[in-house]
Amino acid sequence: MGKIDGSKYIVASITLNLILIINLCVSGKWKLSWSSQAAIEAETVAAISCSGHGRAFLDGLVLDGKQPICECNSCYQGSDCSNFIPGCAANVDGYVPFLLVQHAASSAVVVAGWHRMSYKFNDHTFISQELERLIRKVHDIVGNAVTDNRFIVFGAGSTQILSAAVYALSADNASSPARVLTSNPYYPLYKMQTELFASVNFEYQGDTSLWKNSSDAGTNMIEFVTSPNNPDGQLNKAVLHGPYAKAIYDRAYYWPHFTPIPAPADEDVMMFTLSKLTGHAGSRFGWAVIKDEAVFQRMTKHIGVTSIGVSRDGQLRALKLLKVVLEREGKEIFEFGYETMKTRWEKLVKALSLSKRFSLQDIEPQFCTFFQKLRQLSPAYAWLKCEREEEKDCYAVHKAANIIGHEGSVFGAEDRYIRLSMIGTQDEYDLLIDRLNKLVSEEVGAKTMRRMQPSCSLLKISKKNFTTCNIEILRQYYLPSYISISIS
Numbered sequence: 001m002g003k004i005d006g007s008k009y010i011v012a013s014i015t016l017n018l019i020l021i022i023n024l025c026v027s028g029k030w031k032l033s034w035s036s037q038a039a040i041e042a043e044t045v046a047a048i049s050c051s052g053h054g055r056a057f058l059d060g061l062v063l064d065g066k067q068p069i070c071e072c073n074s075c076y077q078g079s080d081c082s083n084f085i086p087g088c089a090a091n092v093d094g095y096v097p098f099l100l101v102q103h104a105a106s107s108a109v110v111v112a113g114w115h116r117m118s119y120k121f122n123d124h125t126f127i128s129q130e131l132e133r134l135i136r137k138v139h140d141i142v143g144n145a146v147t148d149n150r151f152i153v154f155g156a157g158s159t160q161i162l163s164a165a166v167y168a169l170s171a172d173n174a175s176s177p178a179r180v181l182t183s184n185p186y187y188p189l190y191k192m193q194t195e196l197f198a199s200v201n202f203e204y205q206g207d208t209s210l211w212k213n214s215s216d217a218g219t220n221m222i223e224f225v226t227s228p229n230n231p232d233g234q235l236n237k238a239v240l241h242g243p244y245a246k247a248i249y250d251r252a253y254y255w256p257h258f259t260p261i262p263a264p265a266d267e268d269v270m271m272f273t274l275s276k277l278t279g280h281a282g283s284r285f286g287w288a289v290i291k292d293e294a295v296f297q298r299m300t301k302h303i304g305v306t307s308i309g310v311s312r313d314g315q316l317r318a319l320k321l322l323k324v325v326l327e328r329e330g331k332e333i334f335e336f337g338y339e340t341m342k343t344r345w346e347k348l349v350k351a352l353s354l355s356k357r358f359s360l361q362d363i364e365p366q367f368c369t370f371f372q373k374l375r376q377l378s379p380a381y382a383w384l385k386c387e388r389e390e391e392k393d394c395y396a397v398h399k400a401a402n403i404i405g406h407e408g409s410v411f412g413a414e415d416r417y418i419r420l421s422m423i424g425t426q427d428e429y430d431l432l433i434d435r436l437n438k439l440v441s442e443e444v445g446a447k448t449m450r451r452m453q454p455s456c457s458l459l460k461i462s463k464k465n466f467t468t469c470n471i472e473i474l475r476q477y478y479l480p481s482y483i484s485i486s487i488s
Ligand SMILES: Cc1ncc(COP(=O)(O)O)c(C=O)c1O
Pocket: 156, 157, 158, 159, 160, 187, 226, 229, 230, 250, 252, 272, 273, 274, 275, 281, 284, 285, 286
């Protein structure tokens, strides 16, 4: 990163100023006053292109007291991010949201200096009623959760909701702490957070399966159920049942771009987050849908005591973004999101199709009530397994090939698994596919690749191998008609 080309900045700035002035003075329709300077600032920074491999932000580092510098995607550098760093590792263990970037106009927010400066809204709560209404509407059009006669709480991302839910489901004066449990492979923050906040009321006690037959033992069990799961995308269900079993359903990825929506979720405690709906992880906004009023009150108390509610600026941003989601009844954003994810998965499946060394998770295609179709694989992460007996450290295998993922043990699984993010920047994703192609061609040999690809391409879906010879079966059972398969 470095200095941006000053002349480009000045030209962009003057042009935008002119456009705005013409708009304001000549059209005579509406005269902006206090927001015009802020709009010019925002548009000027947005106009810095960073060669398509980075972005400049209003609150980015400023060089020489001038304009913010470009923040480059991984593997790119230079003042305008135009220089590719050869040999750079494809870092796909993270999450860089890609949705909604193209909705610049409708998703922009102008915040007045005096916006919601108070701790509370007029109704003495710390949640925006209008935002709550929009959340119910989004669930309604997507059909992914029942919200009628349910309570809703907001949190600083679903991360804050996690600990509020654990607190709310554990009793204050129980004889023994509630057991907080997860099922392998699980999202690691559940364990980290529960251990950090452990109290006389609850403690982390490992894998759910160990307690399967003792859920009636008189001690509360709080089970985290992640559906779809991070890392493997499975639509998990609670393992524990009975009077002492309580479940926190983490529905972060239960949106049509990541998974089929077979039916509206209707669990006692369900968590959602803006970060996986629109991709705005940085806005830190999540919510829970709750059946029981006492649980709702305890969660509200936890969030009130720990943070006096969610930032009002964050709530305003979330409100604006949900309005964009609701445009055309969600069709635009979810179709775009699903198409993007599906295309990424098709390329990944193709890259690994000839490999016996690596396999992908097995997810059964299901009917999606939102799209009214049988849906294909499009989860947020690839959960890849190294199949060779001697390759127990799949992370090391990939690192040697310049691919950085997340070790299986981070999720309580064997290190023969690795999680690769499918929701990074296009640059990271392209690099991943490139490196995987190289890895697989080394395995099968260039000759085999050449011999097999033109005549008999293999596609591995749900661990079944399909060749062009039985491509009709593949079409019939595994790919909906709108996916065209072209085999040269
Ligand atoms: C399963 C799951 N739950 C919760 C979260 C936290 O999301 P948020 O950004 O809302 O805190 C994540 C983030 O990656 C996640 O994967």
